[in-house]
Amino acid sequence: MAKSSVRIKKVCEWCGKEFYALKTSTRFCSKQCNGYAYKRALRTKQVKSAEEVIATKIEVKRTQPFKDKEFLSPKECAEILNIALSSIYKMIYQGKIPAFQFSSRFTRIRKSDIDSMMGSTPYVKRNRISHTPITDFYTTAEVASKYGVNESWIFKVGKEQNIPKVFKRGKTYWSAKHFDKYFASKAPDSNITEWYSVEDLTEKFGMTTSAIYSFVSRFAIPKKKIKRQVFYSQKHVDIAKGLAKAEPEYYTTAEAMEKYNLTRDQLYHYVKWHHISKVQEGKYIKISRKELDDLLAPPSI
CATH class of the missing domain: 1.10.10 (Arc Repressor Mutant, subunit A)
Structure with missing residues (x-):
C-alpha cells in the first residue's frame, strides 16, 4: 500500500510544538507525548472515581444519624x-x-x-403560558384626555415602560391594559384622604410655586393628579412642617411578635421570604411597619 504524501501542519496537544502529520486525527507529535497524555487522562479518571466514592460516603455519613x-x-x-x-x-x-x-x-x-x-406529590409538567392577544387600544389623545397628561409625556413613558403600540393610518394606538396598569401602580395611597392643593399651600404657608415644588421633592411628599391639578398629602406636609408627629416607621422585633402573635423564627421567615425592609440599630433589628402591616394585617370590611 502506497504511503500518503499529504503533510498536515498541526500543534501537539501535549508539548505545544508544531509538527507535520499524515492524518487529520493525529493529536501528538511523538509517541512520548502520546504516552504522557494517556497517563494524565488515566490519573484524572482515577481521581474522579475516588472523589465520587468519597462523596457517596460523606452523603451516607450525613444522613445516617437521621434514618433511625x-x-x-x-x-x-x-x-x-x-x-x-x-x-x-x-x-x-x-x-x-x-x-x-x-x-x-x-x-x-x-x-x-x-x-x-414525597410519594403523594408527583412532578407535574408546567404548561406553557399562552399570551392573550391585545384587542383594546387607546389613541394618544384618549390617554392624554383620560389621565390628564401631555402627549410628549405619553411617548416618553411608552418607550421607558415598553408599552405595546401599533401604527395605523398615521395614528399611534397604545395598549389600554398596559397604560391602565401603569397608572394604577402610580395611584395614591388609599389611606390618604386629606390633600393640599398648590393654592392651599401658598395661602397657608406663604410659599411660592417654586418653593412648593422644591419642598415636596425634598421631603418626598405623596401626591395625586386630577387632570391638570396636583394635590399633596396633608398629613405628610404637616409632619414635614413640624405641625404633626410622624408615626413610627419600624417595629422592633418584640413589638411585631406581640402584635401578630408570631415566634421569632416565623417573623424572620416572613421578613426574608417577602423581602420586607429592615434596618439594624446596634444589635437590634427593626422591621418596616407599613410593609409588615400590608402583609399580615387582616382585611378591613
Missing part, C-alpha cells in the same frame, strides 16, 4: 431533602408538611410524613 429517628427538626429535614431551611418553613406554613410546635424554639416533624409527602 422518628421525629426530626426542620434543620434535619432540610439536610435530608438537601434544600434550604426557609423552604421547609414555607412548606410547613402551606400545610404540605405537618409539624408539631412545642415551643417557639422547639419544632418537630414526623419522618413518615416526609416520606408520604
Whole structure:
C-alpha cells in the first residue's frame, strides 16, 4: 500500500510544538507525548472515581444519624431533602408538611410524613403560558384626555415602560391594559384622604410655586393628579412642617411578635421570604411597619 504524501501542519496537544502529520486525527507529535497524555487522562479518571466514592460516603455519613429517628427538626429535614431551611418553613406554613410546635424554639416533624409527602406529590409538567392577544387600544389623545397628561409625556413613558403600540393610518394606538396598569401602580395611597392643593399651600404657608415644588421633592411628599391639578398629602406636609408627629416607621422585633402573635423564627421567615425592609440599630433589628402591616394585617370590611 502506497504511503500518503499529504503533510498536515498541526500543534501537539501535549508539548505545544508544531509538527507535520499524515492524518487529520493525529493529536501528538511523538509517541512520548502520546504516552504522557494517556497517563494524565488515566490519573484524572482515577481521581474522579475516588472523589465520587468519597462523596457517596460523606452523603451516607450525613444522613445516617437521621434514618433511625422518628421525629426530626426542620434543620434535619432540610439536610435530608438537601434544600434550604426557609423552604421547609414555607412548606410547613402551606400545610404540605405537618409539624408539631412545642415551643417557639422547639419544632418537630414526623419522618413518615416526609416520606408520604414525597410519594403523594408527583412532578407535574408546567404548561406553557399562552399570551392573550391585545384587542383594546387607546389613541394618544384618549390617554392624554383620560389621565390628564401631555402627549410628549405619553411617548416618553411608552418607550421607558415598553408599552405595546401599533401604527395605523398615521395614528399611534397604545395598549389600554398596559397604560391602565401603569397608572394604577402610580395611584395614591388609599389611606390618604386629606390633600393640599398648590393654592392651599401658598395661602397657608406663604410659599411660592417654586418653593412648593422644591419642598415636596425634598421631603418626598405623596401626591395625586386630577387632570391638570396636583394635590399633596396633608398629613405628610404637616409632619414635614413640624405641625404633626410622624408615626413610627419600624417595629422592633418584640413589638411585631406581640402584635401578630408570631415566634421569632416565623417573623424572620416572613421578613426574608417577602423581602420586607429592615434596618439594624446596634444589635437590634427593626422591621418596616407599613410593609409588615400590608402583609399580615387582616382585611378591613
